[in-house]
Structures are given as structure tokens and as C-alpha cells.
Amino acid sequence: MHFEYKVEGGDFTLAGYASSQIKKTLKQLGVDPAVIKRVVVALYEAEVNIVAHAYRGVINADIQPGGITLILVDEGPGIPDVEMAMKKGFSTASPQVREMGFGAGMGLPNISENADSLSIETEVGSGTTLTIVINFK
Amino acid sequence: MNIKHSTYHRALEITENICIGCSHCIKVCPTEALRVFGGKAGIHADWCIDCGECYRVCPTRAIRVMDDDxxxxxxxxxxxxxxxxxxxxxxxxxxxxxxxxxxxxxxxxxxxxxxxxxxxxxxxxxxEYVKIEEKPVISSFCPAVIRLIQVRFPSLVDHIMxxxxxxxxxxxxxxxxxxxxxxxxxxxxxxxxxxxxxxxxxxxxxxxxxxxxxxxxxxxxxxxxxxxxxxxxxxxxxxxxxxxxxxxxxxxxxPTTGGESSHIKGKTLAIDGMKNVIDFLEMLENEEIKNVDFLEIRACDExxxxxxxxxxxxxxxxxxxxxxxxxxxxxxxxxxxxxxxxxxxVHMDKIEPRSMVKYDRDIEIAIKKMENARELKLMFPGIDCGACGAPSCEALAEDVVRGQADINACIFLRTIFEKRGEITIKEAIKIMEEIWGKERFDKND
The missing domain is CATH 3.40.50 (Rossmann fold)
Structure with a gap:
């Protein structure tokens, strides 16, 4: 089962919409609440990353009996140093973003912790694609 | 629709001969547990959380409280x-x-x-409890909130005090x-x-x-x-x-709003009113709420x-x-x-979630049914008129794939089918009478 959501850069008001919708779907499918929690946390972080850093993006979610695959494709500045970005506490977020309670440098590490697999493809000046896989069992 | 026309529940029941099938209740139920069929409201007992929102809006007092004599x-x-x-x-x-x-x-x-x-x-x-337990601690005071969490927010049950x-x-x-x-x-x-x-x-x-x-x-x-x-x-x-x-x-x-949270040390919030409660629990479940120690959450406004x-x-x-x-x-x-x-x-055991099986316990079947429901939903008008006896187009789509309602229950689709000559006016009226009761339309005398 496939879902697609569009994300606009800079629109924090709507950040979290995709994760809320996916959460609702997984609950209705009777997925284990502990797994749903991991999906929601990972997706929410990734969604906020697009809002905070990119110009726009698309979230594709594919739900199969065995698990969920989330592919987040954004048009944005890309990540110059992925290794650095994976470190807890490292952040390039602007002061404005931090004031809103985001940008603590926990985004990518948090996604990684909650995902069964995470892959990052990024090109500086063009954008980033995140592929998150979380198994239901 | 053939949900078990359950008029029994632990704390409230519908008195059939008083219910006029006005459908006010189906729209306010936070778990969409009510439907109208045969001109009467029926409760999906497993989904009911005893909050009484239906009782509040019932114009004929058909919803009876199961108090003691x-x-x-x-x-x-x-x-x-x-x-x-x-x-x-x-x-x-x-x-x-x-x-x-x-x-x-x-x-x-x-x-x-x-x-x-x-x-x-x-x-x-x-x-003492808040000092040592996982935060935020959700108050156990309001039973409707506990039941709402069990049914709609199962991942939060461990936060209930x-x-x-x-x-x-x-x-x-x-x-x-x-x-x-x-x-x-x-x-x-x-x-x-x-x-x-x-x-x-x-x-x-x-x-x-x-x-x-x-x-x-x-x-x-x-x-x-x-x-x-x-x-x-x-x-x-x-x-x-x-x-x-x-x-x-x-x-x-x-028992007033803030009457509990104001005495608890740390960062606390007091939330009241069913809609506010649901909005807040959604955010809490998404982990958007951080650094709160204690939550006083009450289903009723004030x-x-x-x-x-x-x-x-x-x-x-x-x-x-x-x-x-x-x-x-x-x-x-x-x-x-x-x-x-x-x-x-004062201590009690852990509270267990109450699962609300929407489609099927087998996830493979559940996904198939949900895909069908999504397709159906696109066919419905999306105005949530309630003329089918379900609270929303989405709820009707779910009922159809569960085999608890017919696609013809939608008055818009029915009219299109009539135009195409796929069903007769007589059949269309029969469906209407099945949902809303025959007597409702006997207004000639």
C-alpha cells in the first residue's frame, strides 16, 4: 500500500502531518504500538529535516505485511559531511529554527536509532534522499 | 448494515423505543463507535469508552445511564x-x-x-510517583481519558499513573x-x-x-x-x-481543571475537553511534547x-x-x-491497551481491506453527511470492507446508480428505509 505526501520547506505548522497520517494507518492495521512509535519518531524527524533544511520534498511510504519503507526525497542544499551529521548534537540549524525547539542535532542519529536500516544519498547543492526501513516484527 | 445491534454496554445503553435515530450521537463519538440502522442508533460495544459525549447531545434522552437502582x-x-x-x-x-x-x-x-x-x-x-516514573506521567483521575488512551492511543498506556x-x-x-x-x-x-x-x-x-x-x-x-x-x-x-x-x-x-496539576512539582499541564485531549494525545504520541513531568487530562470541558x-x-x-x-x-x-x-x-497494576480491530488481525488481510477502503472512500462524496448511518465517508468505507454495510448506503452513489438504471427507485427507497426506519417516511396522514 502506497502513500505520498508533499513537504514544503519552512512550513513548521504542517511538519508532522505525514507522520500523523502514517501513524493513524499503522494503528488501524493493528501494528505493534512499540513499532509504530519508532516509525513515527523516525518519520517525524526526517519530515522536520526537510522543513528546516530543504526547499521542498516528497515522502513516499510503502506499507507491506513485513514492514514499512519510507523514502524522503528533497530538493535542498544536501549534506556536505554525512558522517558529521550522524553525530549526536551536531547541528547546522539556524538560531531561528533552534528557537522553535528544533535543531538540537539529534535528527539523523535519532532516525538511525529507530530504523532497522537507513541509507542516505546526498548531493551538495541538489538534495538528499533518505531511505528508512522499519520491520513490523 | 449488520453490526451486532448491541444495545448493551457497561455504563450506557440506547433505549430503542425512545431513540428517534436523529444521528446526532454518531457525529460526536470520539471512537466512531455509533451507527444508525433501522432508524435506531447502535453502539459498537468494544469501541465505546464510556465518555458520554453521545448522552450530552441526545435530544430525546434515549441514552440511558446504567446506574444502580x-x-x-x-x-x-x-x-x-x-x-x-x-x-x-x-x-x-x-x-x-x-x-x-x-x-x-x-x-x-x-x-x-x-x-x-x-x-x-x-x-x-x-x-513521589512522578519523581521516579517515566515522564510525562498522565493522571489516572479521569476514567474516560484512561479508556480513550487504551483504545485510541495504546502506545501511551504506560504513561498512565x-x-x-x-x-x-x-x-x-x-x-x-x-x-x-x-x-x-x-x-x-x-x-x-x-x-x-x-x-x-x-x-x-x-x-x-x-x-x-x-x-x-x-x-x-x-x-x-x-x-x-x-x-x-x-x-x-x-x-x-x-x-x-x-x-x-x-x-x-x-475535580476542577488545574485542581490536580497545580499541586504537582515540575512542569505540568492541565488539559480539558474531549477535542483538546485528542489533539494533545496525538502530539504526545508523536513525541512532539518534551520536558513535561505531569499531565492532568480530563475528558469534559471544565x-x-x-x-x-x-x-x-x-x-x-x-x-x-x-x-x-x-x-x-x-x-x-x-x-x-x-x-x-x-x-x-493506592497502587494499582499496569493498564493494558484495548485493541480496536479495524480490519483484521492478520496484517496481510488488513492491508488488502484497507486498500479497498481507500478506493471506496475516493468514490464517496467526502462531505461526511451521515445519511448512510455512519459518521463519515471514511467510516462507511471501513464498514463496507468489513462487510457491515453496503456501498448503496451512500445516498450520492445510490442516486448515480439510479440514473444509470442499475437500481430502481423502489430499491433505493427500500435502502433508505432500512437505514432510517420505515415509519420515518410515513408522513402522508
Whole structure:
């Protein structure tokens, strides 16, 4: 089962919409609440990353009996140093973003912790694609 | 539609011969547990959380509260009524408290006690609890909120405080006192006057591996009328009643919004009203809420002052409570006695989630059914008119794939099918009559 959501850069008001919708779907499918929690946390972080850093993006979610695959494709500045970005506490977020309670440098590490697999493809000046896989069992 | 036309539930039921099938209730149910079929509303019992939102909007009082028969009190020699502070706030301040107590005695009770007597000790217990448990701790006070979390927010059940609400602690206190005085179990009956439906369910089928010592639950709205009528008619007082009215200002205010959270150390929030509660729990579940220690969450707007069995305007009731609280000290004579035994009885077990199977327990089948429901939903008009007997187009789509409704139940699709000649007008009318009842359309005489 496939879902697609569009994300606009800079629109924090709507950040979290995709994760809320996916959460609702997984609950209705009777997925284990502990797994749903991991999906929601990972997706929410990734969604906020697009809002905070990119110009726009698309979230594709594919739900199969065995698990969920989330592919987040954004048009944005890309990540110059992925290794650095994976470190807890490292952040390039602007002061404005931090004031809103985001940008603590926990985004990518948090996604990684909650995902069964995470892959990052990024090109500086063009954008980033995140592929998150979380198994239901 | 063929959901089991269940009119039974723990705390409320629909009286079929009074229900006019107006569909007001199906729109307000936070778990979409209601449907109209055959001109009557039916409850999906597994999904009902006993919040009473349906009761609030029912124009014909067809939703009956499953309270206990008042005469049940006379099965016992010692008849105790546990009265919540919100009961006294139902009356105008010109009605003397003493008259109310005397009338309660005259109506048959031998003893009356203030429910919130245990609050002072409970607050200390909560503060200890919040120190060590996973944050945020969600108060266990409101039974409708507990049930909402069990059904709609199962991932949050571990946040619900594993401490009993004040009513149960107070009930335990009086049970212990009777035991201490050597009064036999069969001789005393403890009754609770409830301002809401949820608390009936909470006493009859408690959560957290607990059994309530309360023998019966009385409807506050019904009892208020009984007492006020007696007051108006100036019935002669011939009996005496033992009054255990010890209560602090904290106790009086505990059932109002903020009455609990304001005494808990750390960062706390008080949220009331079903819509606000759902919005907030969604955010909490998404982990968007951080650094909060304690959450007071109540299903009714203005908390128990807005309880569905509170007849008086919620703002006036809350104001009366504040006024009562302003005239009494912030401690009472029994606080130490409660403290001595509170920590021994206050704990309960973990609360289990209550799964709401929407499609199927097998995820493969569930995904297929959900895909079908999504396709169906696109065919429906998306205006959630309710003319099919379900609260929304989405709910109808789910009912169809569950085999509990027919696609023809949608009045828009039916009209299109008629135009195409796929069904006759006669068939279309028959479907309408099946959902809304035949009599509704007999208006020719």
C-alpha cells in the first residue's frame, strides 16, 4: 500500500502531518504500538529535516505485511559531511529554527536509532534522499 | 448494515423505543463507535469508552445511564453515600449545606462522606510517583481519558499513573473503618454519587487489576432532583445522619481543571475537553511534547464541573467550587489518618491497551481491506453527511470492507446508480428505509 505526501520547506505548522497520517494507518492495521512509535519518531524527524533544511520534498511510504519503507526525497542544499551529521548534537540549524525547539542535532542519529536500516544519498547543492526501513516484527 | 445491534454496554445503553435515530450521537463519538440502522442508533460495544459525549447531545434522552437502582441501598444496614464536591456546587449558595445533609439522611442514607477527603494524601503520593516514573506521567483521575488512551492511543498506556483515583482511596478508607469496627461485610453498603458515566464504568469494570469496594453507583443528576425536590417541598426531617465532611480546599478544587496539576512539582499541564485531549494525545504520541513531568487530562470541558450528569452550567459550577474552597483551610482533620494507610492501598497494576480491530488481525488481510477502503472512500462524496448511518465517508468505507454495510448506503452513489438504471427507485427507497426506519417516511396522514 502506497502513500505520498508533499513537504514544503519552512512550513513548521504542517511538519508532522505525514507522520500523523502514517501513524493513524499503522494503528488501524493493528501494528505493534512499540513499532509504530519508532516509525513515527523516525518519520517525524526526517519530515522536520526537510522543513528546516530543504526547499521542498516528497515522502513516499510503502506499507507491506513485513514492514514499512519510507523514502524522503528533497530538493535542498544536501549534506556536505554525512558522517558529521550522524553525530549526536551536531547541528547546522539556524538560531531561528533552534528557537522553535528544533535543531538540537539529534535528527539523523535519532532516525538511525529507530530504523532497522537507513541509507542516505546526498548531493551538495541538489538534495538528499533518505531511505528508512522499519520491520513490523 | 449488520453490526451486532448491541444495545448493551457497561455504563450506557440506547433505549430503542425512545431513540428517534436523529444521528446526532454518531457525529460526536470520539471512537466512531455509533451507527444508525433501522432508524435506531447502535453502539459498537468494544469501541465505546464510556465518555458520554453521545448522552450530552441526545435530544430525546434515549441514552440511558446504567446506574444502580436507588432502592438497592436498603439491602444494607449501614448505608454510606460518598459525595463528590461537585454535587454541592449544583445548588445555589442559598441552600444550606445542613439541609442537604439532612435530606440525604431522610432519603435513606445513614452516613455521608466527602469523596475528595483522600486528595491531600494522594497529592503526596503523586509527587513521589512522578519523581521516579517515566515522564510525562498522565493522571489516572479521569476514567474516560484512561479508556480513550487504551483504545485510541495504546502506545501511551504506560504513561498512565498507576495510582488509584481519590474515590477508590476514600472508599477503601471507609471499608477499612467498618472492618475495624467489626461490622460484617453484608451489613454495610458504600455508594458513590457520580457526576459522569465514565466513573460508573470505572467502578463496575476497573482497570489495573483492581476490584472496587463500592457497592453501587448513583446518578448525580437523578439524585440532585430528588434532593432539591425534597428541599422545595420542605419534607420533615425524622432521621439522623453521620456526617464525615472533612475536606480541604485542595480537595474541593481537585475535580476542577488545574485542581490536580497545580499541586504537582515540575512542569505540568492541565488539559480539558474531549477535542483538546485528542489533539494533545496525538502530539504526545508523536513525541512532539518534551520536558513535561505531569499531565492532568480530563475528558469534559471544565473537568467534572462539566460532567455529563452535572445539571448546572459548567462555569457556574466551577465558580461555586472556587467559592466553597476559598472559605475553608487547605488541610483537614483526617489528613494524618489517610496518610497512614494511603500508600498501602493506592497502587494499582499496569493498564493494558484495548485493541480496536479495524480490519483484521492478520496484517496481510488488513492491508488488502484497507486498500479497498481507500478506493471506496475516493468514490464517496467526502462531505461526511451521515445519511448512510455512519459518521463519515471514511467510516462507511471501513464498514463496507468489513462487510457491515453496503456501498448503496451512500445516498450520492445510490442516486448515480439510479440514473444509470442499475437500481430502481423502489430499491433505493427500500435502502433508505432500512437505514432510517420505515415509519420515518410515513408522513402522508
Amino acid at each position: 436507588f432502592n438497592k441501598i436498603f439491602d444494607y444496614k449501614h448505608r454510606v453515600l460518598l459525595v463528590p464536591s461537585v454535587f454541592f456546587a449544583q445548588f445555589s449558595e442559598s441552600v444550606p449545606r445542613e439541609s442537604i445533609y439532612n435530606i440525604i439522611g431522610e432519603l435513606g442514607f445513614t452516613e455521608v462522606c466527602a469523596v475528595e477527603q483522600s486528595v491531600d494524601s494522594l497529592i503526596d503520593e503523586i509527587n 498507576k495510582l488509584l483515583p481519590p474515590i477508590e482511596i476514600t472508599a477503601q478508607y471507609y471499608k477499612k473503618r467498618f472492618e475495624r469496627d467489626g461490622i460484617s461485610d453484608n451489613d454495610y453498603g458504600i455508594f458513590y454519587l457520580t457526576p459522569c458515566i465514565g466513573k460508573i464504568a470505572a467502578v463496575k469494570s476497573p482497570v489495573g487489576g483492581y476490584t472496587s469496594p463500592i457497592h453501587g453507583v448513583l446518578n448525580m443528576d437523578y439524585f440532585y432532583n430528588k434532593v432539591y425536590l425534597a428541599y422545595k417541598q420542605r419534607i420533615p426531617i425524622t432521621k439522623t445522619i453521620i456526617i464525615n465532611s472533612e475536606l480541604s480546599s485542595k480537595g474541593v478544587l481537585f 473537568s467534572c464541573a462539566g460532567g455529563i450528569l452535572s445539571h448546572r452550567n459548567r462555569f457556574l459550577t466551577a465558580d461555586s467550587l472556587r467559592s466553597i474552597a476559598s472559605k475553608i483551610p487547605d488541610t483537614h482533620n483526617l489528613v494524618d489518618k489517610y496518610k497512614n494507610y494511603c500508600s498501602a492501598v
